[in-house]
Amino acid sequence: MEQPEKHRILLIEDEADLRRTLKLNLKDQGYKVIAAADGRDGLEKARSKAPDLIILDLMLPGLDGLSLMRALRQESDVPVLMLTARTSEMDKIVGLESGADDYLTKPFSLGEMLARIRALLRRSERTATRDTLASGGIRLDLVSLRAMLDGQDLRLSPKEFSLLAELMRHERAVLSRDLLLTRVWGYEYAGDTRTVDVHIRWLREKIESDPSNPQLIQTVRGIGYRFDGAVGADAASAASDPGFVDTDE
Ligand code: CA
Numbered sequence: 589m590e591q592p593e594k595h596r597i598l599l600i601e602d603e604a605d606l607r608r609t610l611k612l613n614l615k616d617q618g619y620k621v622i623a624a625a626d627g628r629d630g631l632e633k634a635r636s637k638a639p640d641l642i643i644l645d646l647m648l649p650g651l652d653g654l655s656l657m658r659a660l661r662q663e664s665d666v667p668v669l670m671l672t673a674r675t676s677e678m679d680k681i682v683g684l685e686s687g688a689d690d691y692l693t694k695p696f697s698l699g700e701m702l703a704r705i706r707a708l709l710r711r712s713e714r715t716a717t718r719d720t721l722a723s724g725g726i727r728l729d730l731v732s733l734r735a736m737l738d739g740q741d742l743r744l745s746p747k748e749f750s751l752l753a754e755l756m757r758h759e760r761a762v763l764s765r766d767l768l769l770t771r772v773w774g775y776e777y778a779g780d781t782r783t784v785d786v787h788i789r790w791l792r793e794k795i796e797s798d799p800s801n802p803q804l805i806q807t808v809r810g811i812g813y814r815f816d817g818a819v820g821a822d823a824a825s826a827a828s829d830p831g832f833v834d835t836d837e
Contacts, residue, residue, distance in 0.1 A: 594620040595709055598639035600630030601671065602648050613698055627651025634660055641708055646672035654686050661687035661767055667708040687761060721756040724804045724817025726795060728753050742794050747772060751787050755805060755815035764812040788813055
């Protein structure tokens, strides 16, 4: 069997015992592990070591996990598995909205962590190699830069295409206006985040069945936008099926 190249995991965790245990176990599983004990060192290593995945503790000295996450997402798509001791639903939402890809609450089993790591690595490899994005009836060809909705050419402008691709590449994740501005318009762009809102409005007019009640591109108040093809497809099939009866209590 061909020996695959080792995945590099950056482990940012301030509890020494947990850091040591996880490092040993991850190495046992064939991963190359880089460890950091505080947020600043973690961000520095995220930049300098180009890990394939980051395990990030939420509560860290120096620079906390959420601030680190926000800084990281300005510059990198690396998958992040967030660890936290908090259990409330609100904290979970905050963690995911910061751009983390998945979330584990302490205490967790090693088996559960390994399963999440494998899933995240598989997903990011698929994303890196594919040349189309498809969800919610929309198909983006990343080579020819054509966008189709149910087989019809959407005729998106280059900026609309890039914006939609960025949202679809991170389906269901909330992307902030600042992040979208940086990713789609570039660091050197002097415009403000209203530029993003204007382009989202134009996109909605082209892709939403009811642009005033958008399903595919959702606004997350105070933060930014999220693409969800599953919600869009459900709403569309519910609307187009006259026999549809909502039986939810
Ligand atoms: Ca901690």
